[in-house]
Amino acid sequence: MQQGFVARRADATPCAAALIESLRDIGYSLETALSDIVDNSITAGTHRIHILTETYSEEPFIAIADDGIGMTEDELVAAMRPGSRNPLDTREKTDLGRFGLGLKSASFSQCRRLTVVTRTNGITSAAVWDLDDVARRNEWSVQLLDDIKAIRCADQLGKTGTLVLWEKLDRLTGGYKLNVAKRAETINQRLAETERHLRLVFHRFLEAPKPIRILLNGRQLRPLDPFARKNSATIADPEEIISLPQGDVEIQSFTIPHHKQMSTPDWDDLGGPEGHLKSQGFYVYRGERLILHGTWFGLCRQSELTKLSRVRIDISNSMDSDWKIDVKKCSAQLPPTVRDRLKKVIERIQEGSKRTYRKRGQKLVDHNRLPLWHRIQSDGHIRYRPNIEHPIFAGYAEELPEHLRRGFFNCISLVGASLPVETLHADMAAVAEDVVPDHVDEDTLTQAVQATLSVLLAAKKELKDIIALMRDVDPFRTAWSDTQLIIDAIIEANRAK
Ligand SMILES: Nc1ncnc2c1ncn2[C@@H]1O[C@H](COP(=O)(O)OP(=O)(O)OP(=O)(O)O)[C@@H](O)[C@H]1O
Ligand SMILES: [Mg+2]
Structure with a gap:
């Protein structure tokens, strides 16, 4: 397509007050915002990052101090510029940045006042973006400070490094503007959630041979390896x-x-x-x-x-x-x-x-293994049915008078047919490992052990095979130490006879 001929041009410089406010809402949370600041510190070659917060205060703040290479004043001014680097630039392999935006967008997503103090070659520089100031002046001019003594946490800076300070935390108040205690509670809660995020996101730096230390209010964060590689069962x-x-x-x-x-x-x-x-x-x-x-x-x-x-x-x-x-x-x-x-x-x-x-699943359907339940797969459906031939059921039925046997088997079949499959499904989908077999009381367990043992002994099975078999199936498996005691007692009693 033919490009149109440019007749005139008009100034379309972004409106500072409006655009800087829009930068706040690109969807950061406290954890993603803090991670973006930590990224910058890691790129700057830090070994230790201190995250310090004062939440129980009229003027709460969050500060992130590193001991990286720091910046000169010119570099600092460039860093404060939204769009400080072209996203198309090729970056060093270890550079975690891309857009030249994170420092500003992450900070503004959480606060209205961003101060950056940085030190390199013995020179300390400080700059501030205050959104209320930008709103008043409506211009892209960043404040530069000469005296850093009054800046909170400035004493955290060592020989080289950078401090990022967030004040006017209007996005973290939880709606409690005047209630200091409630506001502190909200911020602390968010910080607690953030801790896990940092442990996970930066775990490889925290566990590296030359690790980076991240301290949250003086407490060192432990790496959280999502693959649990230190566990030999992984x-x-x-x-x-x-x-x-x-x-x-x-x-x-x-x-x-x-x-x-x-x-x-x-x-x-x-x-x-x-x-x-x-x-x-x-x-x-x-x-x-x-x-x-x-x-x-x-x-x-x-x-x-x-x-x-x-x-x-x-x-x-x-x-x-x-x-x-x-x-x-x-x-x-x-x-x-x-x-x-x-x-x-x-x-x-x-x-x-x-x-x-x-x-x-095989264990469930393997006949040698005496399942109390059968798993039946047919017509595209899977059904669970109590195994009425199991010695526990069959043995007990034997002792019942003839006219009660049918009723007994009917009851057992009903238990199988009314298995609460939907509830089970919902529970398993939520936290499967919370769904466990019910406890059996001693009397029930004793009856089950007696019935099973007598059938298997009558079938001339070796005791060690019987034990191996029973150990693998419920209800014996989950109550194995009690089962073992009952077996010992029965064997002892048999011997005494
Ligand atoms: N802690 C720091 N130490 C040294 N230099 C920093 C630090 N934080 C930021 N800078 C400098 O400021 C620049 C701008 O940071 P910013 O986070 O805005 O963008 P970026 O990291 O380049 O890219 P991205 O938007 O993807 O994060 C960085 O490129 C870096 O040069
Ligand atoms: Mg960055």
């Missing part, structure tokens, strides 16, 4: 590499341990507030920093079957446009070439978990 598949024109994409699948193979606090920490079902999926890292997690990119559903599967994907900042990385560094889209490869990875994971479940 299964790591071999790493795969997809070579693309913009660089290599590294992929590695992990199966994290079953909840019984780790402590409850570790399991809960790993699942987080969203839980394990929602935490399965791809974990995309850009320059070792976690961008996004807990999604299969629409390639499959988050199901119980794949709940323990987590796949690490490593990309570099040279692929930002292919992956459509956003300013907040918390979303990405799959390039089509990668999509096809990941489909195969998912198929493999699904096949693997199906096999594991089939093996577990």
Whole structure:
């Protein structure tokens, strides 16, 4: 198409007061905003980041101080400019930035006053964006301060480094503008949620051989490895590499341990507030920093079957446009070439978990294993039916007078037919590991052990085989130590006879 001939030009400089306010609302949360500031510190080669907050105060603040390379005054002024770097620029491999916007957009999303104090080569510079000041003047002019003594937390700066200070925290008040205690409670709550996010997003920096330390009000954050690699029960598949024109994409699948193979606090920490079902999926890292997690990119559903599967994907900042990385560094889209490869990875994971479940299910239908329930798969449906031939049922029925037997078997069949499948399904979909077999009381267990044992002994099975068999099925499996005591007592009594 022919380009139109430019007749005249008119000034269309953005209106400072309006645009700077709009920058506030591009969808940051406290955790994504803080992570964006931490990104800058890591890019500046920091070893230690202090996040300091004062929440119980008339004028609460959040400060992030690093010991990175710092900036000269010219660099600081450039850094304060929205759009300080062209997103098309090629960046160093270790640079976590892209848009030249994060410092400003992340800060304004949480506060109306951003102060940056920075020191390099023995010279300290300070600059302020105050949105109320911009609103009054309606111009893109940043304030420069010579005296930094009055700036809160300025004493945190060492020989070199940068302090980012957020004041006028109007977005974090939770609606409590005058109630200091309630406001503090709101901010503290948000900070507590943010802590886990930082531990996860930056875990590879926190656990590196030369780790970066992040301290939140003096407390050092522990790395949170989503693949629980330190747990020996984690299964790591071999790493795969997809070579693309913009660089290599590294992929590695992990199966994290079953909840019984780790402590409850570790399991809960790993699942987080969203839980394990929602935490399965791809974990995309850009320059070792976690961008996004807990999604299969629409390639499959988050199901119980794949709940323990987590796949690490490593990309570099040279692929930002292919992956459509956003300013907040918390979303990405799959390039089509990668999509096809990941489909195969998912198929493999699904096949693997199906096999594991089939093996577990096998125990239920294996006749040698004395199941109390049968799993019947036919006509595209799966049904569970109590096994009325089980010695516990059959043995008891034997002792009943003839006319009561039919009624007894009918009752058992009714229990099977009225299994609350929908409720079970809903509960399993929420937190599957909370659904557990009911406790059996001693009398019930004793009767079950007696019945099972006498049938198996009568069938001339070896005691050690009987024990191995019973140990594997409920109700004995879940109450094994009591079962063992009852078996010992029965054997002892038999011997005495
Ligand atoms: N803590 C810091 N130490 C040293 N320099 C910094 C620090 N924070 C920001 N800068 C400088 O300010 C510039 C602007 O930061 P900003 O976060 O706005 O953009 P970016 O990091 O380049 O890209 P992105 O928008 O993707 O984060 C950075 O490129 C960097 O040069
Ligand atoms: Mg940045």
